[in-house]
Amino acid sequence: MLRRLHALPGLVLALGLTVTALSGAALSVQPALDRLAAPAIPSGTSVAALAGAVAARHESVDAIRLRADGILTVAFSDGGGRGVEQIDPGTGAGLGPYQVSETTRFVTNLHRAFLSGDAGRAVAGIGALAMLILSVSGAVLLARRLGGAGALLRPIRGTPAQRWHGELGRFAAAGLILSSLTGLWMSAGSFGLMPETGGTTPEVAASGGVPAPVGTLAALRAIDVVRMRELTFPAPGDPTDTYGLRTAAGEARIDAATGAELSFTPATPLDRLNDLLRTLHTGRGAWALGLLLGLSAATVPVLGATGVVMWWRRRAARPRIATNAPLRSADTLILVGSEGNSTWGFAATLHTALTRAGHRVHTTAMNDLRQLPAATERLLILVATHGDGGAPGSASAFLSRLAHLAPRMERRVPVAVLGFGDRSFPRFCGYAEQVSAAFAAQGFPQLQPLKRIDRRSAQEFAQWGRDLGTSLGHDLVLEHTAERPKTLALELASREDYGAASGVPVAILRFRRPGQGAAAGRLPAFEPGDLLGILAPGADMPRFYSLASSSRDGMLEICVRLRAGGLCSTFLHGLAPGGRVEAFIRANPVFRPAKGRAPLILIGAGAGIGPLAGLVRANAAGRPVHLYWGGRSPSSDFLYEHELAQHLAEKRLTSLQTAFSRGPDGGAYVQDRITADAPRLRELVRQGAQILVCGGRDMAEAVTRALDPVVRPLGLDLPTLKSCGRYVEDVY
Numbered sequence: 001m002l003r004r005l006h007a008l009p010g011l012v013l014a015l016g017l018t019v020t021a022l023s024g025a026a027l028s029v030q031p032a033l034d035r036l037a038a039p040a041i042p043s044g045t046s047v048a049a050l051a052g053a054v055a056a057r058h059e060s061v062d063a064i065r066l067r068a069d070g071i072l073t074v075a076f077s078d079g080g081g082r083g084v085e086q087i088d089p090g091t092g093a094g095l096g097p098y099q100v101s102e103t104t105r106f107v108t109n110l111h112r113a114f115l116s117g118d119a120g121r122a123v124a125g126i127g128a129l130a131m132l133i134l135s136v137s138g139a140v141l142l143a144r145r146l147g148g149a150g151a152l153l154r155p156i157r158g159t160p161a162q163r164w165h166g167e168l169g170r171f172a173a174a175g176l177i178l179s180s181l182t183g184l185w186m187s188a189g190s191f192g193l194m195p196e197t198g199g200t201t202p203e204v205a206a207s208g209g210v211p212a213p214v215g216t217l218a219a220l221r222a223i224d225v226v227r228m229r230e231l232t233f234p235a236p237g238d239p240t241d242t243y244g245l246r247t248a249a250g251e252a253r254i255d256a257a258t259g260a261e262l263s264f265t266p267a268t269p270l271d272r273l274n275d276l277l278r279t280l281h282t283g284r285g286a287w288a289l290g291l292l293l294g295l296s297a298a299t300v301p302v303l304g305a306t307g308v309v310m311w312w313r314r315r316a317a318r319p320r321i322a323t324n325a326p327l328r329s330a331d332t333l334i335l336v337g338s339e340g341n342s343t344w345g346f347a348a349t350l351h352t353a354l355t356r357a358g359h360r361v362h363t364t365a366m367n368d369l370r371q372l373p374a375a376t377e378r379l380l381i382l383v384a385t386h387g388d389g390g391a392p393g394s395a396s397a398f399l400s401r402l403a404h405l406a407p408r409m410e411r412r413v414p415v416a417v418l419g420f421g422d423r424s425f426p427r428f429c430g431y432a433e434q435v436s437a438a439f440a441a442q443g444f445p446q447l448q449p450l451k452r453i454d455r456r457s458a459q460e461f462a463q464w465g466r467d468l469g470t471s472l473g474h475d476l477v478l479e480h481t482a483e484r485p486k487t488l489a490l491e492l493a494s495r496e497d498y499g500a501a502s503g504v505p506v507a508i509l510r511f512r513r514p515g516q517g518a519a520a521g522r523l524p525a526f527e528p529g530d531l532l533g534i535l536a537p538g539a540d541m542p543r544f545y546s547l548a549s550s551s552r553d554g555m556l557e558i559c560v561r562l563r564a565g566g567l568c569s570t571f572l573h574g575l576a577p578g579g580r581v582e583a584f585i586r587a588n589p590v591f592r593p594a595k596g597r598a599p600l601i602l603i604g605a606g607a608g609i610g611p612l613a614g615l616v617r618a619n620a621a622g623r624p625v626h627l628y629w630g631g632r633s634p635s636s637d638f639l640y641e642h643e644l645a646q647h648l649a650e651k652r653l654t655s656l657q658t659a660f661s662r663g664p665d666g667g668a669y670v671q672d673r674i675t676a677d678a679p680r681l682r683e684l685v686r687q688g689a690q691i692l693v694c695g696g697r698d699m700a701e702a703v704t705r706a707l708d709p710v711v712r713p714l715g716l717d718l719p720t721l722k723s724c725g726r727y728v729e730d731v732y
């Protein structure tokens with residue numbers, strides 16, 4: 001809901017908001033320019049002295065104004081001609097005609113009313129409301145994604161569009177909220193929707209005597225020019241008219257003959273609020289704030305563009321459920337928790353089979369659960385596990401939502417949870433277990449016990465379908481054929497083989513698109529640490545390998561360890577240069593170095609060196625990078641040995657620590673190097689280093705145990721470092 005609330009005004013009003021924001025950003029520079037151009041007002045100059053000097057130069061003066069931008073102007077009539085000129089605040093001397101430039105007038109009109117009168121002003125007001133909704137919902141969404149309001153400053157991970165959107169959004173949110181709130185207020189005021197401002201000016205009786213020179217009037221001599229907002233002069237020849245002096249405190253009427261203050265109308269709280277909000281919106285009288293607001297506004301086009309990209313990706317990634325029954329009337333609600341979208345495919349198969357069996361089925365994302373309509377008879381939850389036993393994207397908010405909603409629900413319908421995962425992860429279907437436990441804790445009966453499906457097994461899914469059919473009292477046949485991802489044909493360009501002598505063969509394989517020169521297909525963009533999914537002949541599931549190169553290297557490089565009985569690794573190890581594979585690239589934005597120049601500590605073992613070597617190769621800027629790597633034997637297993645030596649010489653790599661379990665030094669593991677190097681590593685972490693770990697699960701666990709005592713004395717622990725992206729793993 002919140003996401004929809006965020007996306008909708010952005011998509012519908014994108015163009016209008018961009019125009020308003022950019023024109024606002026352009027106008028925001030004006031107060032700073034005016035401030036530079038306006039002569040400083042010397043303190044101690046009285047309004048009387050200034051008015052006296054001005055009156056001496058003009059036949060008739062209408063008013064003297066101190067504008068919010070610090071410019072003093074006088075409106076006058078001389079010899080039948082009227083004019084407005086800027087005046088020197090110290091001497092009252094004329095500084096030339098005052099006029100707002102055509103460009104400023106145009107941009108202001110564009111900003112306030114899209115150059116089209118009242119209708120335009122109404123649209124601008126709606127735009128301000130939309131911007132307010134966008135800014136507040138965006139801030140809440142970002143806080144939710146980063147782990148709460150206290151986590152708003154944590155590093156943002158994700159695709160480039162997500163990172164730009166998040167970084168710019170959190171920079172600009174406060175400014176955009178302030179500008180849209182104040183803009184909305186001003187817009188409502190311009191349509192008379194706000195209470196009337198200004199107190200009633202009392203009738204005053206002027207003395208009617210001969211007007212005295214303005215420079216001698218006592219009430220004007222008591223007021224400093226810096227406090228004045230406007231001084232209006234009496235109409236010439238009208239002895240009953242008075243001077244009007246407006247300051248922030250209110251408006252005084254002053255007798256033209258005696259100089260006495262005849263009345264004073266104090267400014268109302270609403271007047272003061274209006275003044276404050278105007279300053280906060282325009283930056284006039286607060287030029288530094290104006291520039292900050294302008295910078296915030298200037299981010300709007302980029303926020304809009306990246307927001308559209310994110311929205312489109314989310315939309316394009318989610319499969320369409322053609323026969324989705326309305327939620328209100330559905331007897332079966334299928335909730336899907338997915339990150340890579342494959343679970344949506346299973347949900348679509350289940351949806352179709354249940355619909356054919358006569359059910360009214362509504363399928364939606366787990367995060368979209370809002371209510372349990374009266375017609376709902378059962379809940380079917382299909383949920384994948386990601387991270388380390390964590391929630392997938394479309395279920396990220398589910399547990400907290402259930403905890404919030406369930407106590408208010410009147411009914412408890414039967415629930416079946418079907419987990420999708422991979423047995424090679426230690427927390428196999430860990431998130432599905434959490435979801436199942438949460439339903440049980442809220443008192444929902446089980447329609448089916450929790451079932452866990454390994455590696456998208458169509459057979460296990462079909463079996464679950466049969467059991468579900470039995471519970472529902474009819475046959476349910478679930479024939480699911482996994483959708484094959486779109487693949488690229490790649491050709492093996494070269495290979496280097498290691499480890500034969502130590503019994504753990506590892507190959508560095510470099511692929512390119514087939515064809516020569518311009519005829520070769522272009523590679524999509526990727527970074528070291530992204531994943532190359534390879535579909536071996538006869539396999540219906542891809543096997544993922546971490547990429548050791550970036551698209552800038554013009555080839556795809558992976559390190560593959562030969563696994564006994566492994567279909568894909570056996571196929572790849574048997575591949576000769578020129579041999580082809582079907583593959584696709586999947587971004588792995590979590591495993592990326594954080595921006596900036598803080599040191600990187602790279603830790604890996606065996607084939608896990610691949611993406612780490614790729615990160616070192618990409619470090620042309622010479623950021624401090626320290627690599628810890630463990631292998632078996634220095635003579636047969638030292639992957640990237642020569643390349644790493646060259647990187648050390650070129651300062652792409654700052655230091656290299658290797659550990660060989662079958663080495664001449666008696667055998668050591670990478671975690672031993674970490675323990676031995678604790679003081680240096682602690683210092684690097686103190687400097688803000690980020691740690692990236694790649695390799696087997698056992699190695700990663702040993703590294704975690706070795707690193708924990710390293711960071712403890714700094715008041716840190718690995719969960720804290722993990723939660724802020726300073727400890728990331730690519731573990732298999």
Ligand SMILES: Cc1cc2nc3c(=O)[nH]c(=O)nc-3n(C[C@H](O)[C@H](O)[C@H](O)COP(=O)(O)O)c2cc1C
Pocket residue numbers: 337338339340341342343344384385386387388389390392420421422423425426427428429430455456
């Ligand atoms: C980065 C990553 C982390 C994963 N972590 C786990 C895990 O901790 N436990 C598990 O059982 N499966 C894990 N899996 C496997 C997925 O749950 C499984 O592939 C699932 O079918 C993906 O469904 P989806 O494409 O709908 O997101 C992980 C997969 C990936 C790519």
